[in-house]
Amino acid sequence: MKKIYQIKALVLALMVAMLGTACKTEKVLPQKEALKDISGSWQVIKATRNGTELTSIIDFSAFKINFKDGGYTLENKMPFLVEQDGAFALDDPEYPYKITFTASGKTPVSTAFTYPIVNGKRQLSLTFSPGCTNNSYVYVLQKTN
Template sequence: MKKNYNIKHVLLLLMVVLMAASCKTEKVLPQQEALKDVSGSWQVISATRNGTDLAALVDFTQFRISFDGTGYKLTNKLPFIVNQDGVFTLDDPQYPYKITFTATGGTAVSTAFTYPIVNGKRQLSLTFSPGCSNNSYVYVLQRVN
């Protein structure tokens, strides 16, 4: 039996072979994300307790937390996860989900931690329950220039 190949079949086969040969596997290297830099002085820009806005009840404008290296300092103290200066650590410097505060002479206290950019400005969002576990506070802080 004689096989009859027409030009269309030959061209189709040639195109498939050329397309397969032209594919290259490109190695994509993951980008190294920058370490999260929390250094500097931060102020509260919003605070809630159990979803209720606390801005009308408490003056947060003078409260500051300053991070320097591994230490932190509180200025014009308010209800916060800790009540004294001390040291802090992030659970992962590149992808932190938790920040741990250890007040001088105190025990370590950890809290949920996010580090979003909102309207072009870096923010810290801390969720914690000081004292009563039925009360959940969310402080959103922004770096003071």
């Protein structure tokens, strides 16, 4: 009978030891997200106003936004958040949700900002209301270079 208790105690000790090693906590170090680099020339590939598709009725092919060294330039201007060249800033370089444009001598203007990869290509999506708050534009841009 004593032998049965010894075997049960041994089995119990082995189970506790196995459970103790199986539930070992592993420390996972957070991965650093790459900074979002929007430098380069971007062209509108899709535009909507109040949900209505504009790219089929307006030629956006000449309109470009060039980002370089914290500044931006506009080519062949279209309705946009700002009318002049200036500086830009992202609210967070790793996880940006907002981009702020500061045209030369003007008040800074911010807008919603997403930076998805679609079909293997990086895109920018900007949502804004230039002037009239009843009109909401969404420009989807793709890098041209």
